[in-house]
Each structure stands twice: as structure tokens, then as C-alpha cells.
Amino acid sequence: MNISRLSFDxxxxxxxxxxxxxxxxxxxxxxxxxxxxxxxxAWLSRWTAGSLGATHLLTLGFMSMVMIGSLFQxxxxxxxxxxxxxxxIAPVVHVALCAGVVALTWALIRPDAALFKAAIALxxxxxxxxxxxxxxxxxxxxxxxxSVFTIRLAALALLGTVGLGVFLAVGRTWPEFELPFxxxxxxxxxxxxxxxxxxxxxxxxxxxxxxxxxAPEFDSxxxxxxxxxxxxxxxxxxxxxxxxxxxPIVTCLAIALITYAVMTLRILARRKxxxxxxxVSFWRLSLGALVVGxxxxxxxxxxPLRAPILEQSQVPILLGVIMVFGVxxxxxIGMLQKIVPFLVFLHLQRMTLSNLPAMRxxxxxxxxxxxxxxxxxxxxxxxACVAVLLxxxxxxxxxxxxxxxxxxxxxxxxxxxxxxxxxRRIRQAIExxxx
Amino acid sequence: MTTIAEFMTALxxxxxxxxxxxxxxxxxxxxxxxxxxxxxxxAEMALHFAQEETTLFPSFETATxxxxxxxxxxxxxxxQMRHLLSELSKAVEARDESEFLGLSxxxxxxxxxxxxxxxxxxxxxxxxxxxxAGAIIAEIQAVTADGE
Numbered sequence: 001m002n003i004s005r006l007s008f009d010x011x012x013x014x015x016x017x018x019x020x021x022x023x024x025x026x027x028x029x030x031x032x033x034x035x036x037x038x039x040x041x042a043w044l045s046r047w048t049a050g051s052l053g054a055t056h057l058l059t060l061g062f063m064s065m066v067m068i069g070s071l072f073q074x075x076x077x078x079x080x081x082x083x084x085x086x087x088x089i090a091p092v093v094h095v096a097l098c099a100g101v102v103a104l105t106w107a108l109i110r111p112d113a114a115l116f117k118a119a120i121a122l123x124x125x126x127x128x129x130x131x132x133x134x135x136x137x138x139x140x141x142x143x144x145x146x147s148v149f150t151i152r153l154a155a156l157a158l159l160g161t162v163g164l165g166v167f168l169a170v171g172r173t174w175p176e177f178e179l180p181f182x183x184x185x186x187x188x189x190x191x192x193x194x195x196x197x198x199x200x201x202x203x204x205x206x207x208x209x210x211x212x213x214x215a216p217e218f219d220s221x222x223x224x225x226x227x228x229x230x231x232x233x234x235x236x237x238x239x240x241x242x243x244x245x246x247x248p249i250v251t252c253l254a255i256a257l258i259t260y261a262v263m264t265l266r267i268l269a270r271r272k273x274x275x276x277x278x279x280v281s282f283w284r285l286s287l288g289a290l291v292v293g294x295x296x297x298x299x300x301x302x303x304p305l306r307a308p309i310l311e312q313s314q315v316p317i318l319l320g321v322i323m324v325f326g327v328x329x330x331x332x333i334g335m336l337q338k339i340v341p342f343l344v345f346l347h348l349q350r351m352t353l354s355n356l357p358a359m360r361x362x363x364x365x366x367x368x369x370x371x372x373x374x375x376x377x378x379x380x381x382x383x384a385c386v387a388v389l390l391x392x393x394x395x396x397x398x399x400x401x402x403x404x405x406x407x408x409x410x411x412x413x414x415x416x417x418x419x420x421x422x423x424r425r426i427r428q429a430i431e432x433x434x435x
Numbered sequence: 436m437t438t439i440a441e442f443m444t445a446l447x448x449x450x451x452x453x454x455x456x457x458x459x460x461x462x463x464x465x466x467x468x469x470x471x472x473x474x475x476x477x478a479e480m481a482l483h484f485a486q487e488e489t490t491l492f493p494s495f496e497t498a499t500x501x502x503x504x505x506x507x508x509x510x511x512x513x514x515q516m517r518h519l520l521s522e523l524s525k526a527v528e529a530r531d532e533s534e535f536l537g538l539s540x541x542x543x544x545x546x547x548x549x550x551x552x553x554x555x556x557x558x559x560x561x562x563x564x565x566x567x568a569g570a571i572i573a574e575i576q577a578v579t580a581d582g583e
Contacts, residue, residue: 077548080555211547214455272455273543275462275536342544349545353511359518364537365544371536 010076020069027061028409035402040395045313052108061101079141096126116173146223150203153231157195164188193323215271229256254298261287278374282334289326341368384408440558498564
């Protein structure tokens with residue numbers, strides 16, 4: 001091997017992850033706007049137009065948007081090699097995902113076969129190249145340990161979620177096929193919310209929690225075993241035709257997810273870095289929500305859930321709210337408080353590598369997003385979590401919850417736009433010093 | 436037998452813990468402890484840089500003939516970290532908590548991305564290029580903070 005030809009690190013330009021990070025909160029705001037317009041009806045059942053639309057704005061427009069953008073960044077960090085064709089693929093994936101989410105949301109609100117067809121085509125254009133390139137990289141790489149192992153399973157789970165989603169959209173577009181719509185919807189939801197999302201969170205946490213919080217490493221057998229059990233449980237659940245098997249399978253899934261949450265909370269408790277840090281609060285909120293959401297899934301599958309304050313039709317919404325908003329959005333918003341300042345710093349630091357005097361222009365991490373702003377972000381997000389739960393009990397509070405969501409995503413958008421503007425300004429200043 | 440990668444990675448973890456301790460003391464405004472922890476950590480960092488710059492990097496460069504590659508980037512990043520360390524020392528002297536915590540978060544991030552490149556790329560390259568890891572480790576252990 002000629003080691004001089006190895007790229008030392010293979011970092012994509014800042015514009016690649018940042019375009020995903022900056023558009024994601026716009027879709028969060030769109031979800032808030034939709035819930036504001038729809039009012040109380042959106043909270044009554046998962047099949048209402050408002051509920052379906054807001055769910056996909058949050059899961060595809062916010063959650064998957066940030067996750068995909070971050071994968072373009074994190075894969076070269078973990079494996080030393082970029083996702084192949086990053087510079088060509090990322091802009092196409094981004095535009096197709098944005099347009100696809102808009103088309104799908106519109107089609108779910110005002111069912112229209114032509115719009116469904118457009119959504120299928122656009123989302124396929126976003127996901128097929130991305131999943132292919134990501135899988136190629138993570139399947140072919142030997143380095144990266146448990147993180148890469150877990151991200152491989154996450155990539156497969158994303159494929160399962162998107163594949164089932166396309167299948168469902170085809171069923172809506174061509175009703176003459178008479179697809180078993182509702183049962184397949186459940187499997188689609190379970191692959192997304194209990195597969196793709198938590199598996200990616202796990203894979204990333206194995207890397208970032210010990211590193212940024214000076215915490216102990218994860219136990220490698222548990223760190224590998226937990227995602228494997230999650231993945232195999234989902235495979236078994238998708239193929240299970242017998243109601244008797246569902247309970248033991250979901251029990252395995254629940255034990256694995258709760259083991260992960262408890263293990264990670266313990267590792268965070270044993271971190272050496274004790275300075276106040278909003279990201280730690282976001283992690284705790286997310287992991288706590290994961291325990292609650294998993295217990296809810298388990299109890300709703302194993303016994304007919306008795307939740308006297310909720311209508312039976314609202315239980316799946318409650319599960320969705322906890323997993324999407326409590327688990328995924330918490331960890332994503334928390335991570336963005338670190339990732340974006342980190343990337344801004346890193347790219348500017350690289351520019352001043354051979355020009356030490358220019359380093360005084362490089363901002364500190366908390367000049368990009370201040371600790372105070374990050375703490376406010378946590379308060380706004382925790383408030384929004386409480387507000388959406390209250391809106392499930394009293395749907396008349398639906399519009400209040402929508403406003404709380406708007407504040408949460410609005411604050412995030414404000415911070416991210418300010419960070420991008422600061423990057424631009426300082427980059428120009430450094431270029432001016434260099435020339 | 437211990438590899439160069441394992442030996443050097445353990446030194447990195449020790450430095451991380453030193454920075455975490457100083458940060459905790461500053462967060463709780465225990466300035467006497469903060470000064471002591473800070474000076475321990477700063478000395479640890481200076482020693483680690485000296486070990487790499489005077490022993491490990493030259494051995495790697497001699498063995499491979501690569502002088503403008505990874506080791507040169509690492510040396511430049513050491514300079515940048517020295518700059519941050521001196522800013523942090525001023526913040527400890529001035530007892531400026533917010534300045535210190537802002538700078539230390541930045542230094543932590545800088546250290547982590549730097550360590551990752553060393554631990555995942557450079558150190559394994561050293562283990563492949565340098566046949567006698569034991570001798571190199573002994574040389575590294577003999578280095579003192581002033582680089583002698």
C-alpha cells in the first residue's frame with residue numbers, strides 16, 4: 001500500500017451538510033403551520049389529513065433531512081472515506097427530498113393520484129442514489145467498529161421504511177390493486193420509528209458520546225448485540241403471520257431498546273465532562289422518551305391498552321408523537337447545537353492552518369451558537385413536547401401546541417441561519433487577510 | 436505487545452480527562468483548583484506535543500520519506516492548539532469563566548478531531564512503517580516537556 005496516497009481526511013465542503021441542516025427547520029415550521037390550520041381535528045386520529053401531513057413533514061422533512069445531511073459528513077469521519085459521489089449526489093438528493101416531501105404532504109392532505117405519482121418519483125430520486133451510495137460505503141469498509149456495524153443496519157432499515165412507503169403510495173395511486181393498506185402502514189411505521197431512526201441514533205451515539213463528553217466507551221458486545229436484536233426483531237415482526245408471535249417479538253425489541261437507553265444514560269452519568277451542556281439535556285430527554293415510547297409500544301401490542309384519558313384511535317398518535325418529537329427531534333436538535341458550530345469552526349480552522357495570525361478571526365464554538373441560546377432551545381423544545389402531549393388529551397389545545405412547535409423550530413432556524421451567515425462573513429475576512 | 440497506536444491513544448484519553456477536570460473546576464468557580472488542574476493539563480499537552488514532534492513524527496518521516504503529509508498537518512494543528520492553550524491560560528489568570536468555557540469547548544473539539552486523525556490514520560500508519568514499536572515507545576517515554 002502506498003500510504004502517501006491515502007487521503008488524510010476526506011471532508012466534504014460545508015455547503016453539503018449545511019444545506020440539509022438549514023432546510024430541515026423550515027419543514028418543522030411547515031408542520032407547525034399545518035397543525036395550526038387544521039386545528040383540533042388533526043389530533044383525533046392518525047388517518048386525518050393534518051396528522052398524516054404533519055407526520056411526514058416531521059419524519060421526512062425534518063428528521064430524515066438532518067440525518068441524511070449529517071451522514072454525508074459523519075461517514076468520512078468514522079470510516080476515513082466519503083460516501084461515493086458525495087459532491088454530485090448530495091445536491092440532487094437534497095432538491096428531490098425537498099420537492100418530494102412537499103408533493104407527498106400535498107397528496108396526503110388533498111388526495112390526488114397525479115401528486116402521489118410525483119411524490120413517488122421524487123422520493124425515489126432522493127432515496128435510491130443515497131441508500132445505494134451509503135450502503136456501498138458502509139458495506140465495503142472494514143474500519144469503524146460498532147458504529148459502522150450499526151449504521152449498516154440503519155441503512156437497511158431505511159431501505160425497508162422507504163420501500164414500504166413507496167408500496168403504500170402505489171396503493172393509494174392505483175386503488176384497484178386493493179393492497180392491505182392499514183397493516184402494511186403499521187410495518188412501515190415500525191421500520192421507520194423503531195428501526196431506521198433509533199439504529200442511526202445508536203450508531204452515532206457510540207461515536208460522539210465518549211468523544212465529546214469524555215465518557216466511558218460503550219461495552220462493545222452490548223453495543224453490537226442491541227442493534228442486531230432490534231433489526232432481527234423487526235424482520236421477524238414483518239414476517240410474522242401469527243398474533244401469538246407478536247408479543248415475544250415485540251418484547252425482544254423492547255428489551256433491546258430499553259437496554260440501549262439505560263446503557264447510554266449510565267454512560268452519560270459517568271461522563272468526566274461535567275460542565276453545563278444543553279446537548280446532554282437533549283440526550284437525556286430523548287433517551288427518557290425512548291423508554292416511554294418503547295413501553296407504550298410493548299403494552300399496546302401485548303394487551304389492549306387501557307388509556308382512559310385517550311381515545312383508542314389516539315394511541316398510535318401518542319406513540320408517533322413520543323418517537324418522532326420526543327426521541328428523534330430531541331436528539332437531532334441537541335446534536336445540531338454542537339455539529340453546526342463544530343463544522344463552522346473546523347472549516348475556518350482549516351483555512352488558517354498555515355496562517356496562524358488569521359486564527360484570531362476563527363470564532364469559538366459558542367460564538368456560533370451561544371450556550372444561552374442552546375439552553376433556550378432546550379426550554380422551548382421541552383415546552384413543545386409537553387404541549388403536544390396535552391393537545392392529545394385536550395385536542396382544543398391543538399393550536400397552542402402548533403404555536404409551541406413553531407417557536408421551537410423557529411428558534412432553531414434563527415440560530416442556524418445566523419451560524420451560516422457568520423461563517424460566510426468570517427470566511428471572506430480570512431480570504432481578505434490571505435490575499 | 437503494546438502498539439504505538441494503543442500507547443499514544445491512552446495518552447490522548449489522559450489529556451481529555453485533564454481538560455474535563457479543569458472545566459469542572461472553572462464551572463464551579465473553584466479558581467484555586469482550576470489553576471492547579473489547568474497547569475497540570477497544559478503541562479500534559481506540552482509534553483504530548485513534544486513527544487510527537489521530537490520523536491514519533493521524525494521517526495515516521497525518516498522511515499517513509501513523507502515529510503509534507505500527515506505529520507506536517509499535525510504539526511500545524513499543534514501550533515493552533517498552542518495558540519488556544521495560551522488564550523485559555525490568560526482566561527484562567529483573569530478568572531473569566533465564560534471566556535474559559537467558550538475557549539475550552541473549542542479546544543475540546545479541536546483536540547477530538549485531531550485525535551481522531553491520529554488514532555485512525557497516523558498511528559496505525561506508524562505501526563506499519565516502524566518495525567520496533569517497543570523501542571519507539573521507550574524513546575517517547577524518555578522525552579521531557581521541553582523536548583529534550
